[in-house]
Amino acid sequence: xxxxxxxxxxxxxxxxxxxxxxxxxxxxxxxxxxxxxxxxxxxxxxxxxxxxxxxxxxxxxxxxxxxxxxxxxxxxxxxxxxxxxxxxxxxxxxxxxxxxxxxxxxxxxxxxxxxxxxxxxxxxxxxxxxxxxxxxxxxxxxxxxxxxxxxxxxxxxxxxxxxxxxxxxxxxxxxxxxxxxxxxxxxxxxxxxxxxxxxxxxxxxxxxxxxxxxxxxxxxxxxxxxxxxxxxxxxxxxxxxxxxxxxxxxxxxxxxxxxxxxxxxxxxxxxxxxxxxxxxxxxxxxxxxxxxxxxxxxxxxxxxxxxxxxxxxxxxxxxxxxxxxxxxxxxxxxxxxxxxxxxxxxxxxxxxxxxxxxxxxxxxxxxxxxxxxxxxxxxxxxxxxxxxxxxxxxxxxxxxxxxxxxxxxxxxxxxxxx
Numbered sequence: 435x436x437x438x439x440x441x442x443x444x445x446x447x448x449x450x451x452x453x454x455x456x457x458x459x460x461x462x463x464x465x466x467x468x469x470x471x472x473x474x475x476x477x478x479x480x481x482x483x484x485x486x487x488x489x490x491x492x493x494x495x496x497x498x499x500x501x502x503x504x505x506x507x508x509x510x511x512x513x514x515x516x517x518x519x520x521x522x523x524x525x526x527x528x529x530x531x532x533x534x535x536x537x538x539x540x541x542x543x544x545x546x547x548x549x550x551x552x553x554x555x556x557x558x559x560x561x562x563x564x565x566x567x568x569x570x571x572x573x574x575x576x577x578x579x580x581x582x583x584x585x586x587x588x589x590x591x592x593x594x595x596x597x598x599x600x601x602x603x604x605x606x607x608x609x610x611x612x613x614x615x616x617x618x619x620x621x622x623x624x625x626x627x628x629x630x631x632x633x634x635x636x637x638x639x640x641x642x643x644x645x646x647x648x649x650x651x652x653x654x655x656x657x658x659x660x661x662x663x664x665x666x667x668x669x670x671x672x673x674x675x676x677x678x679x680x681x682x683x684x685x686x687x688x689x690x691x692x693x694x695x696x697x698x699x700x701x702x703x704x705x706x707x708x709x710x711x712x713x714x715x716x717x718x719x720x721x722x723x724x725x726x727x728x729x730x731x732x733x734x735x736x737x738x739x740x741x742x743x744x745x746x747x748x749x750x751x752x753x754x755x756x757x758x759x760x761x762x763x764x765x766x767x768x769x770x771x772x773x774x775x776x777x778x779x780x781x782x783x784x785x786x787x788x789x790x791x792x793x794x795x796x797x798x799x800x801x802x803x804x805x806x807x808x809x810x811x812x813x814x815x816x817x818x819x820x821x822x823x824x825x826x827x828x829x830x831x832x833x834x835x836x837x838x839x840x841x842x843x844x845x846x847x848x849x850x851x852x
Contacts, residue, residue, distance in 0.1 A: 562750045563600075564607055566615075573650035576627035580618035580650070584610030587683075588656035589852070590647060591617040594665020595768055596733060598624035598758050600751040601664065604841035609662075609848070616654060620667055621646050622767030624758045631718050631766050635774040638767065641782055644674035648681055657681065660852055664688040664837060666771060672820075673782065676791050684852060686798040688836050688844075689807055691816045693775050694783040699811070707806050710736060714772035722765050729759045740804055740833035747838065792822040798851040799827030800844070805834045826851065 566583040581599055589609060593601045599617040609615050619626040621643045629637035636642065647670070651659050660683050663671035668687040675682045696704065696711075705712065714721050725732045733756060734744065747755070758764055799817045801807040814827055830847065832839035 561607075562603055562748065565610065566606065566617075570625070571650060571653065573653055574646045574648075576621055576629070576646050578618050578621075578627065578646060578650055579625040580616055581606070582614070582616045582654075583607075584613050584615045586613045588651065588654070588659035589613035589615050590651060590659050590661045591615060592620060592647070592661065592663040592667030592671050593617075593623070594667050595623070595771065596736060596755060596759060597665075597751075598754050600624075600748075600754040601835070602837055603748055603751055605837050605845055605848075608845055613660070613852070614656075616651065616656075616659075618647065618650060619758070620670055622771055623666075623764065624754070625761065628761075628763035628767040631770055634778060635770045636778055638770040638774040639778045639782065640670050640673035640774070641677060641779075643670045644677055647674060648678050651681070658683055660684040660686075662686040662688075662848060662852075665690060665834070669693055669775070669779075672793070673779075675793050675795060676786050679794050682795050684796045684798070685793060686800065686848065686851060689801045689805060689834050691807065691811055691813055692783070692820050693779055694787070695811075695816050695820070697776075697780065701810075704810060707739075707810075711772060711775070714769045715776045716769075718766065718769065718773075721769050725765050729765070730756055733759060737835075739806070740802075742833075746835075751838070792820055794821075794823045796824040796851070797821045797826070798847065799825070800830050800836060800847055801827075802832040802834050802836055802839070803829035804832060 563581055563583075566581040568579070568581050570577055570579045572578070579599070583606075591599065591602045591606060591609075593599050598619045602617050606615050606617055622628050622638055651657075658681055661671045661674065663686065665688070668690045669692075671682075671685055671687060672690075672692060675685050696708070737747075744752070797817065799813055801813055807813050808829060814825065817825055817827065828847075830836045830840050830843045832843070837844050
């Protein structure tokens with residue numbers, strides 16, 4: 435048995451509950467995972483996904499003293515660039531909250547308004563998704579990685595490009611105090627399934643991506659839920675709300691107007707500002723080959739709509755974004771998402787408009803005041819064309835990445851709306 439396996443097995447013998455999913459690549463620890471799973475039967479839940487990453491999540495019964503012995507167990511992309519290379523004390527940072535059982539929704543306090551998230555020392559920086567599970571589930575025939583925690587009405591969080599569910603790390607723990615929060619990697623992104631490239635990009639139609647999420651929520655016992663979404667995730671959420679109106683109680687979109695509205699209002703300013711829409715939609719595999727020559731450099735250029743340095747994103751979030759981009763198939767999936775937006779998605783959008791389909795549930799449209807949306811559009815007027823129900827919205831003092839740049843404002847808006 436290797437050193438990692440011995441240490442993990444020691445935790446199992448002490449009765450520590452383990453959830454095995456997330457950051458560590460399965461190929462690195464296949465044998466340790468099997469051994470721990472066998473030893474921890476009855477006191478641990480061990481789950482791994484084919485070709486997925488692996489993480490250890492410990493319950494609050496684990497003390498910091500017991501954690502110190504395991505600090506060298508995990509090779510994790512989330513600590514890239516930190517002192518000590520690719521190893522970090524991941525276990526303690528993912529400890530579940532008091533009363534939470536591994537593999538189940540954590541007890542985030544429930545009820546009332548938001549409360550402060552517990553710190554983790556060294557200036558009391560909030561823990562990264564404290565109290566959340568990290569798991570992979572099958573929905574609509576696709577493997578979907580997600581985090582979840584909390585109690586209360588179900589709330590689905592959908593991320594944008596080129597990110598993963600990790601973009602919600604500053605707001606999800608607070609939302610979990612009032613809601614059962616489910617934050618997946620949408621199809622093609624992160625560590626979720628990446629169907630193959632096709633001439634018509636049909637696997638990445640927002641209609642198909644939305645089906646994954648409806649199936650996921652139903653599998654978790656939620657027939658009706660609220661949705662908070664950003665960027666590409668908001669485009670999936672828009673289609674989800676049109677195709678499955680009974681499933682969505684409320685919808686919040688961040689920093690978009692509808693895809694059809696963008697294209698029908700195309701100007702030189704839009705084409706230059708959102709050049710990536712046209713670049714990523716080029717035929718396979720032209721953009722893929724260019725991006726894959728230096729994925730990290732492309733990420734930094736792509737996320738620099740407003741000036742920012744490499745420290746803008748939380749180091750664990752940034753590491754997750756980059757690890758996902760380096761995963762086979764991710765870059766092609768992103769390009770397929772944008773190719774679908776120029777073809778099959780527009781067909782669906784035009785058909786919905788012709789049929790008089792509009793968003794019927796309450797809609798909150800937020801956008802960054804420092805970004806492109808308020809320069810180019812009267813966003814509320816545009817959304818009114820696509821929504822028949824209650825519509826509210828306005829700017830947040832941020833650029834494109836609202837939830838990471840201005841989480842307090844986002845939370846305040848969501849508190850009023852949800």
